[in-house]
Amino acid sequence: MVRRTGRRPGNPDTREAILSAARTAFAEKGFDGASIRAIATGAGVDPALVHHYFGTKDKLFLASMNSPIDPIDLITEVTAGDRDEIGVRFVRAFLNMWDGPRGAAAVALLRSVVGTEWTAKLFREFILTQILRRAVPKLGLDAAEAHLRITLAASHLVGLALARYVIKVEPLASAPTDTLVAAIGPTVQRYLTEELPGVFPA
Amino acid sequence: MVRRTGRRPGNPDTREAILSAARTAFAEKGFDGASIRAIATGAGVDPALVHHYFGTKDKLFLASMNSPIDPIDLITEVTAGDRDEIGVRFVRAFLNMWDGPRGAAAVALLRSVVGTEWTAKLFREFILTQILRRAVPKLGLDAAEAHLRITLAASHLVGLALARYVIKVEPLASAPTDTLVAAIGPTVQRYLTEELPGVFPA
Known part of the structure; x- marks a missing residue:
């Protein structure tokens, strides 16, 4: 699933060895605990080569998960503009991603996350480090409420993706x-920015 | 996953042969197209034995899917009582099912539905024949709107189950x-019974 472009140099075997070592390290130690140095050692390459191939640790993590997008792009798109319209922008951008050329990769990722415990663990790291950690500052939410608000919205959207693109239940699918x-x-607007009576302790 | 109780007589191999033939028939022909007679023939048994072991075609279908519940029980519980409270009753009953002794079977079912196309096909039949067909009369919804309303609610709940019980994302999981x-x-209340501007053609 990893796309190789003209801008990415190097031996495909080396790239795959780095990605494999990265998957193992991220699953075992989490995103913060896995170092580029240890991943390089695991792959038998110099750390500089990891940076050269993949750039940041965030980018390496997303590549190791075969993520169809960098969520920061989605977050940036969704949080630019009127705050009262963030819900509709979020749903539209999310659906456009699944309906676009990266939709097949997104289905594959969702299937693998549900299928095995270690990909579920990677996906938890993905949500924590690639979505929550990066979205909370941009959304300007109360820190005590932000994670529950965002995961409520995300759970709805992932369920929509599951029903529409994987299970293909009608009339949702069409x-x-x-x-x-x-x-x-x-x-989504209500979950992210509105009052939620009974949800947060007074 | 099939529970055998003292009330269910018969040879386990025969039961499994019937369930296997049922899975194939339901996946290939759908719920309505698959006959008890053809399933019995596929299993090499008399149709009376299928009825004896499993009762109705609905019950056989639920057993063949390893469904942790009969949705009619959930629907009956949720639709009894004040219509303005149907959303909170629905979410509470759904969570109680996942948090109860049948939760592990529900996780297994969700994993299998996402994992393979033929279980996804069975699950579409499940939603259509076991949920939509049985819930619409009890909910008293406009027939033109009912399926979209119910699948919107169901997509949210299945996403919640995925996030909370399979991926185990915090703080949703706890x-x-x-x-x-x-x-x-x-x-869920809004999806089922309230005005949804812009959703249904005027």
């Missing part, structure tokens, strides 16, 4: 994007 | 039931 944005956008 | 009922109940 519903126009605008219909789903109108239905689900207000829910 | 959130008290009451917190999630307070957060998600109003969403």
Whole structure:
């Protein structure tokens, strides 16, 4: 699933060895605990080569998960603009990703996350370090509420993706994007920015 | 996964042969197209034995999917009582099922549905024939809107189950039931019974 482009030099075997070592390290030690140095040692290469191939640790992590997107791009797109419209922008950007050329990779990722415990563990790290840690500052939420608010919204969206793109339940699977944005956008808006009576301790 | 109790007579191999033939028939022909007679023939037994072991075709279908519950029980529980509280009852009953002794079977079912196309196909039949067909009359919804309303609610709940019980994302995984009922109940209520501007054609 890793795309190789003209801009990425090097031996495919070396790249794959680094990705394999990275998967093991991230699954065993978590994102913060896994060092580029240890991953390089695991792959039998120099740490400089890891940086050369993959750039930052974030980028290496996303590549090791075969992530179809860098969530920071989605977060940046969604948080730019009117705060009262963040819900509808979020749902629209999410659906556009799944309906676009990267949708097949997203289905593959979702299947693998559900299928095995170690990919589930990687995905927890993904949500924590690539989504929550990067989204909270941009969303301007109360720190005590932010993680529950974002995971409520994310759980709805991942369920929508599961129903629409993996299980393909009708009429969800064929519903126009605008219909789903109108239905689900207000829910995501409520989870992210509105009062949620009974949810947070007073 | 199939529970055998003192009330269920017969040879385990025969039961398994019937379930195996049922899975194939339901996946290939759908719930309505698969006949008890053809399933019995596939298993090399008399149709009366299929009825004797499993009762109705609905029950045989649920057994063939290793369904942890009969959705009609959940639907009956949720639709009894005040219509304005249906959302919170739905979320509470759903979480209680996953947190109860049948939760492990529910996780296994969700994993298998995501893992393979033929279980996804079976699950589509499950949603159509065991949930939608049975829930719509009890919910008293407009027939033109009912399927989208119910699948919107169901997609949220399946996403919640995925995040909380399979991927185990915090803080969702450890959130008290009451917190999630307070957060998600109003969403399910809105999807099922409230106005959804922009969702249904005028």
